[in-house]
Amino acid sequence: MKILLTAINAKYIHSNLAVYSLQAYAQRYAKGDAPEIQIKEYTINQPFDEILMDLYGEQPDVICFSCYLWNITYVEMLLEELPKVLPGMRLWLGGPEVSYNAAEILGKYPMVEGVMCGEGEETFLELTEYFSGQGKCLEEIRGIAFRLLSGSVKVNERREVLDLSAVPFVYEDLEDFQNRIIYYESSRGCPFSCSYCLSSIDKRLRFRDIELVKRELQFFIDHEVPQVKFVDRTFNCRHDHAMAVWNYIAEHDRGKTNFHFEIAADLLNEEEIRLIKGMRPGLIQLEIGVQSTNERTIREIRRSMKKARVREVVAQIREGRNVHQHLDLIAGLPYEDYAGFAASFNEVYSMRPEQLQLGFLKVLKGSLMQEKTGEYELFYQDRPPYEVLSTRWLSYGEIIRLKKVEEMVEVYYNSVQFTNTMRELEKEFASPFELYEALGRYYEENGLFGVSHSRIARYEILYRFICGQGVKDPEEYRGWLTLDLYLRDNVRNRPEFLGENRVEKEEAAEFYKMEAREHFYLRDYERYDSRQMRKMTHLENFRGKLLLFDYRHRNPLTSDAAVWDVTGWREEKGRTEIHEFL
Numbered sequence: 035m036k037i038l039l040t041a042i043n044a045k046y047i048h049s050n051l052a053v054y055s056l057q058a059y060a061q062r063y064a065k066g067d068a069p070e071i072q073i074k075e076y077t078i079n080q081p082f083d084e085i086l087m088d089l090y091g092e093q094p095d096v097i098c099f100s101c102y103l104w105n106i107t108y109v110e111m112l113l114e115e116l117p118k119v120l121p122g123m124r125l126w127l128g129g130p131e132v133s134y135n136a137a138e139i140l141g142k143y144p145m146v147e148g149v150m151c152g153e154g155e156e157t158f159l160e161l162t163e164y165f166s167g168q169g170k171c172l173e174e175i176r177g178i179a180f181r182l183l184s185g186s187v188k189v190n191e192r193r194e195v196l197d198l199s200a201v202p203f204v205y206e207d208l209e210d211f212q213n214r215i216i217y218y219e220s221s222r223g224c225p226f227s228c229s230y231c232l233s234s235i236d237k238r239l240r241f242r243d244i245e246l247v248k249r250e251l252q253f254f255i256d257h258e259v260p261q262v263k264f265v266d267r268t269f270n271c272r273h274d275h276a277m278a279v280w281n282y283i284a285e286h287d288r289g290k291t292n293f294h295f296e297i298a299a300d301l302l303n304e305e306e307i308r309l310i311k312g313m314r315p316g317l318i319q320l321e322i323g324v325q326s327t328n329e330r331t332i333r334e335i336r337r338s339m340k341k342a343r344v345r346e347v348v349a350q351i352r353e354g355r356n357v358h359q360h361l362d363l364i365a366g367l368p369y370e371d372y373a374g375f376a377a378s379f380n381e382v383y384s385m386r387p388e389q390l391q392l393g394f395l396k397v398l399k400g401s402l403m404q405e406k407t408g409e410y411e412l413f414y415q416d417r418p419p420y421e422v423l424s425t426r427w428l429s430y431g432e433i434i435r436l437k438k439v440e441e442m443v444e445v446y447y448n449s450v451q452f453t454n455t456m457r458e459l460e461k462e463f464a465s466p467f468e469l470y471e472a473l474g475r476y477y478e479e480n481g482l483f484g485v486s487h488s489r490i491a492r493y494e495i496l497y498r499f500i501c502g503q504g505v506k507d508p509e510e511y512r513g514w515l516t517l518d519l520y521l522r523d524n525v526r527n528r529p530e531f532l533g534e535n536r537v538e539k540e541e542a543a544e545f546y547k548m549e550a551r552e553h554f555y556l557r558d559y560e561r562y563d564s565r566q567m568r569k570m571t572h573l574e575n576f577r578g579k580l581l582l583f584d585y586r587h588r589n590p591l592t593s594d595a596a597v598w599d600v601t602g603w604r605e606e607k608g609r610t611e612i613h614e615f616l
């Protein structure tokens with residue numbers, strides 16, 4: 035008996051924690067001889083034939099697919115073809131995309147024998163026993179929906195929640211996870227009730243034993259795993275748990291691993307904020323769902339967020355300059371029209387997160403949002419990802435405009451490559467939203483969307499856009515663009531539109547000769563001579579200052595080069611590193 039647990043991920047760097055947990059649990063707790071359980075991971079970018087051939091090559095007895103919003107269309111295509119090439123093979127599904135509408139799914143796909151609904155570990159264990167001809171019959175296995183011999187569908191009673199500490203650690207062998215993000219779960223369930231979210235349906239919140247969690251964190255730290263993403267829905271919903279984890283990683287940090295947490299910022303207390311602000315830059319990053327700042331909207335979608343507290347906490351954490359903060363907004367929520375969304379955008383933008391993600395409402399099957407579609411005159415795509423098309427408050431035309439704003443935010447804000455130019459440019463517009471909207475219009479009018487632009491081209495486009503805005507001093511913006519360009523990279527071929535570098539060759543030569551002797555600014559370049567140092571760094575005149583860009587030292591949050599003000603280098607007036615240019 036060979037069972038394949040199959041995951042089709044959105045990107046190669048992702049991994050599917052669920053299938054690893056199911057495999058580990060079934061192998062650990064199998065009563066007799068466990069059947070062979072293999073994991074197969076693919077991505078949605080792989081050719082369809084390649085996956086079909088690979089699955090065929092395995093000659094499995096059972097294939098279980100892990101179904102999510104991003105892969106269900108792909109899974110559906112495989113469901114169509116697999117029975118033709120592997121007749122007699124049994125097909126099962128699981129995951130959030132099929133858990134809340136299992137009967138409907140079984141009606142739609144006659145080739146599927148059953149669906150695992152909700153938490154899967156114990157259910158899958160019992161199913162493996164059933165497949166091997168031992169254990170319970172399907173009628174007795176909780177947490178499944180399956181097809182009876184008569185052809186009708188039976189949905190069994192749901193399962194009691196699992197003790198999360200009973201799930202084995204799945205990363206003992208890191209071979210399969212090289213260069214991939216590791217996902218880790220220290221709690222399951224969410225105590226909140228956001229109307230668009232499936233996690234709000236099951237409020238059975240539980241935590242993994244903290245001593246177990248600490249041992250596993252130590253494993254990641256010891257193995258210098260680059261990034262661990264906690265999948266806990268609201269990581270800080272229990273203070274003692276969050277404090278224990280954060281204290282542990284702060285105390286045992288070895289400078290290599292970054293931990294990502296989804297949190298509710300307004301729940302953070304002063305003790306937690308103090309701890310976070312004292313962490314190594316880059317040790318943690320925080321994802322904070324704001325979704326909207328419109329009070330009526332927040333109430334309607336049943337979020338319990340205290341807006342003023344979120345602003346306060348984000349500002350406090352920002353002061354520490356050590357934590358990447360990622361703030362989310364959702365367009366298409368009830369009681370938020372175009373102007374209302376622009377207001378939410380401007381408010382969140384003013385908090386200056388490192389990333390501002392604009393998402394569009396997805397109307398998930400089984401969510402309260404889906405029940406309210408009539409009341410909200412909410413139209414959404416019939417196919418995954420079930421994205422909003424229009425609401426009582428927002429037309430499809432306006433959604434298209436917001437999509438353009440979103441793309442401009444991705445390119446000119448979230449890429450962190452234009453930070454100073456954009457901050458300066460914002461001042462020319464009534465609001466940041468209007469700036470990104472105007473940029474979107476410029477892209478549209480000049481046929482720039484849908485084209486794959488090089489990084490340098492993006493700078494040039496921005497420069498042309500700025501010149502077309504009637505700004506007082508376009509020359510000044512050339513300076514900002516030059517600064518942003520060199521902060522990121524020691525560009526070999528300076529783009530023409532930025533003009534000549536105004537640092538005299540003689541001054542540069544003298545400066546690097548002095549540095550090769552003194553190492554006053556470039557202190558750990560002892561192995562290099564003046565010519566090599568000149569190649570490895572960059573000198574630029576900027577607003578009356580001579581700046582030295584040091585690419586061996588970068589800001590762990592933005593990847594920007596360290597920048598020294600070397601204006602008084604002949605007099606050695608002191609080493610000043612510049613963090614903010616505005």
Ligand code: SF4
Pocket residue numbers: 224225226227228231232233234267268323
């Ligand atoms: S959106 Fe986040 S906080 Fe709200 S129910 Fe879902 S997981 Fe919980």
